[in-house]
Amino acid sequence: MSQTEIILDRRINRRLRTKSNKAFDIVIAIFCCFMILTYLLPFINIIARSLSSPNALVNNRVSFLPVEFTWESYVYVFSDAAFSRSLIFTAILTVICTAFSMFMTVLCAFPLTYDNLKGRNFINILIILTMYFNAGTIPNYILMKQLDLLDNPLVLILPGCLSVFNMIILRSFFWGIHESLRESAELDGAGPFTVLMHIYLPLSKPVLATLALFYAVGRWNGFSDALMYVTRIDYHPIQLKLYQIINNRASIEVAAQEGFTSPVVAEGLKAASVMFATVPILLVYPRLQRYFISGVTIGAVKG
Amino acid sequence: MSVNSEALVAKRVSKRRSYFRRTWSLYLMLLLPLAYFIVFRYVPMTNIVMVFKNYNMFKGVWESEWAGFVWFQKAFASKDFWLSLRNTLGLNILDLIIGFPMPIILALLLNEVVYKRLKRITQTIIYLPHFLSWIIISGIAFQLLAPKSGVINTFLINAGFEPIEFLGKESLWIGTYALLGLWKEVGWNTIIYLAAITGINTELYEAAEIDGAGRFQKVWHVTLPGIRSTIIILLIMNMGRILGIEFDRPFALQNSSVMKVADVISTYVYRVGIRGLQFSLTAAVGLFQSVVSLVFLTTANWLAKKFGERGIW
CATH class of the missing domain: 1.10.3720.10 (MetI-like)
Known part of the structure; x- marks a missing residue:
C-alpha cells in the first residue's frame, strides 16, 4: 500500500467512525430523553390530578393535563x-x-x-x-x-x-x-x-x-x-x-x-x-x- | 538521683496539666455527643437481654423472669417468621439482580453523553426521587398504578387490554416493588460509579485511541476496568446486607392481599412486636437478624480484602 493510500484509508476510517459515533450519540440522547420522561410523567400526572375537578377524576379523564382546572383539592x-x-x-x-x-x-x-x-x-x-x-x-x-x-x-x-x-x-x-x-x-x-x-x-x-x-x-x-x-x-x-x-x-x-x-x-x-x-x-x-x-x-x- | 526523678515526675505532671489545660474544651465538646452515643446507641443494647426473659411491661426488662431460649424456639417454630425471612431474602436478591447492574450500565451510558446540558438535566431529574420518602413514592405509585382509575390502566383499558393489578396480585407486587426501588434509587446509585469514572487517568483513553480502540472498546477496556474495584466492593457489601431490610419501603407498599410475599422481617417485628405486644419474641427475631447480618458483613469484608480491595474497615 502506498503512502497516499494509507492516508486515504485512515480518512475513510475516521469519517466512518465519526458517522457511527454521531448515530450513537443520538441514540444515547434519545435514551436520556426517555429516562427523563419516565421520571417526569408520574409527577405531572399527580399534579394534573391534584388540579382536576372530582368529576373529571371520576370519569378517568385526567392523564397529564388538569381537566376542569380547580384549586379545590x-x-x-x-x-x-x-x-x-x-x-x-x-x-x-x-x-x-x-x-x-x-x-x-x-x-x-x-x-x-x-x-x-x-x-x-x-x-x-x-x-x-x-x-x-x-x-x-x-x-x-x-x-x-x-x-x-x-x-x-x-x-x-x-x-x-x-x-x-x-x-x-x-x-x-x-x-x-x-x-x-x-x-x-x-x-x-x-x-x-x-x-x-x-x-x-x-x-x-x-x-x-x-x-x-x-x-x-x-x-x-x-x-x-x-x-x-x-x-x-x-x-x-x-x-x-x-x-x-x-x-x-x-x-x-x-x-x-x-x-x-x-x-x-x-x-x-x-x-x-x-x-x-x-x-x-x-x-x-x-x-x-x-x-x-x-x-x-x-x-x-x-x- | 531522687531529686532528679522527683523533678522528672513534676515535669511530667506539669506536662499533663498543660495538656489538659490546652484540651479540656475539646473533651467538653465531646461530652454531649458521647452521652448521645451511650444513651441512645449503647444503653438499648443492654435491653437485648430481654430475648432471654419473659418481658413484662410493668416489671421492666431487668425485673422480668428468665426464660432461656424459649423465644428463639418460638420464633423458629413460627410460620410467619420463616415467611418474613424468606420474603426478606427473596426481595433483596431480586433487588440485587435488578438494582445492582443497572446503575453501572446507566453510569456508563451517562458518561458517553456528549451533550453536556442534556447530561446535567438527566442527572438532576433521576437523582431527585432519592430525596422523596417512600410514603410519597407510594402515594404517587398508588395513583399511577390503580387498577381502575390509574393513568396506566386507563390507557390499557382504552387500548382494549385487561387492566393490570400492579400492587394487588402477589407475583405482580414483587415486580412492582423491585421496579419502584429501581426507579427511586438507580440515579442516586450512579453517583459513586460516575465519581470513580472521573478518577480514571485520561491518558489511558488517549493510549487506547492511538491503538485504534473504538468507543465500545474504550468502555470495555478502560472504563470498566477503571471502576472494577468499586463494582466489586459494592457488590460484596450489598451481598453482606442481604438480610437487612429497610422498613418504610415494604411497609408503605404492602397491603392485606399481598402479605404472603410482602411481609419482611422489619414489618413483621413492627406488626407482631410493637402492635401485637409480643416484645420478647420479636426482639429475639431482631437479634437473630442483626447477628446473622453481622456475620455476613464480616465475611463480605473479609472476601473484599481477599480480592485485594479496600474493604469497609
Whole structure:
C-alpha cells in the first residue's frame, strides 16, 4: 500500500467512525430523553390530578393535563385542621431538629480532628461500631419507654440527632483544612473553641449547608419513628399523616363534612396531599444538589 | 538521683496539666455527643437481654423472669417468621439482580453523553426521587398504578387490554416493588460509579485511541476496568446486607392481599412486636437478624480484602 493510500484509508476510517459515533450519540440522547420522561410523567400526572375537578377524576379523564382546572383539592386539604397542623408541626420540628443535629455533629467532628487528642482512637471505635451494630427495633422501643419519651415530641428529635455518616463527612472536610491555620491561631493564644468558631466553621460553610439539608430532608421524610413512638395525633408528622390519607385511614375532614366521601373524589385530595409533602423537598433540591455529590463520595471512601 | 526523678515526675505532671489545660474544651465538646452515643446507641443494647426473659411491661426488662431460649424456639417454630425471612431474602436478591447492574450500565451510558446540558438535566431529574420518602413514592405509585382509575390502566383499558393489578396480585407486587426501588434509587446509585469514572487517568483513553480502540472498546477496556474495584466492593457489601431490610419501603407498599410475599422481617417485628405486644419474641427475631447480618458483613469484608480491595474497615 502506498503512502497516499494509507492516508486515504485512515480518512475513510475516521469519517466512518465519526458517522457511527454521531448515530450513537443520538441514540444515547434519545435514551436520556426517555429516562427523563419516565421520571417526569408520574409527577405531572399527580399534579394534573391534584388540579382536576372530582368529576373529571371520576370519569378517568385526567392523564397529564388538569381537566376542569380547580384549586379545590388544595384548599380542602389545607383547610383541614389536622393536616395543616401536621404540616406546621413538621416544619417547626424540622427546623429544631436540623439546628440541634448540626450543633451535635460539629461538637462531635471537631475534637476528633486533633491528632494528639488522648483517647481519640477509643472514641472513634465507640462511634464507628454503632454503624455496624444496632440494638434493634424492640430494644430501642423499650428504651423510649424507659426514658418516658413515648408520645413526647422529643422522641422525634433526640434518637436521630447525630448521624455518624454526616459526622464522618464533616470530619473529612475539617481534615482538609490546613493545620498551619490552626497552629498560627494557637500561637496567638487561641483555644480550640476560638479556632472552631473563627477558622473551621467559616471555612466549611458549604459542607455545613449540605449536612443541614441532609438532616432537614431526613426529618421531613421521617416516618417509622413517628409510627412506632407517637400515637397522639397532635404530634403526627406529615409523612404519617400522608400515609393515613393515602391508605384511607384518615380522611380530610372538611371535605368529608361537605359530602365528598366517595373514594374516587378522595383521589384528588390524596394527590394534593402528596404535593404538600413533596413541594418543600423540591424547593430545597437545587441547593442540595450543588453539594451532595462530594458528600456521597467522601462518605463512600471513609465510611 | 531522687531529686532528679522527683523533678522528672513534676515535669511530667506539669506536662499533663498543660495538656489538659490546652484540651479540656475539646473533651467538653465531646461530652454531649458521647452521652448521645451511650444513651441512645449503647444503653438499648443492654435491653437485648430481654430475648432471654419473659418481658413484662410493668416489671421492666431487668425485673422480668428468665426464660432461656424459649423465644428463639418460638420464633423458629413460627410460620410467619420463616415467611418474613424468606420474603426478606427473596426481595433483596431480586433487588440485587435488578438494582445492582443497572446503575453501572446507566453510569456508563451517562458518561458517553456528549451533550453536556442534556447530561446535567438527566442527572438532576433521576437523582431527585432519592430525596422523596417512600410514603410519597407510594402515594404517587398508588395513583399511577390503580387498577381502575390509574393513568396506566386507563390507557390499557382504552387500548382494549385487561387492566393490570400492579400492587394487588402477589407475583405482580414483587415486580412492582423491585421496579419502584429501581426507579427511586438507580440515579442516586450512579453517583459513586460516575465519581470513580472521573478518577480514571485520561491518558489511558488517549493510549487506547492511538491503538485504534473504538468507543465500545474504550468502555470495555478502560472504563470498566477503571471502576472494577468499586463494582466489586459494592457488590460484596450489598451481598453482606442481604438480610437487612429497610422498613418504610415494604411497609408503605404492602397491603392485606399481598402479605404472603410482602411481609419482611422489619414489618413483621413492627406488626407482631410493637402492635401485637409480643416484645420478647420479636426482639429475639431482631437479634437473630442483626447477628446473622453481622456475620455476613464480616465475611463480605473479609472476601473484599481477599480480592485485594479496600474493604469497609
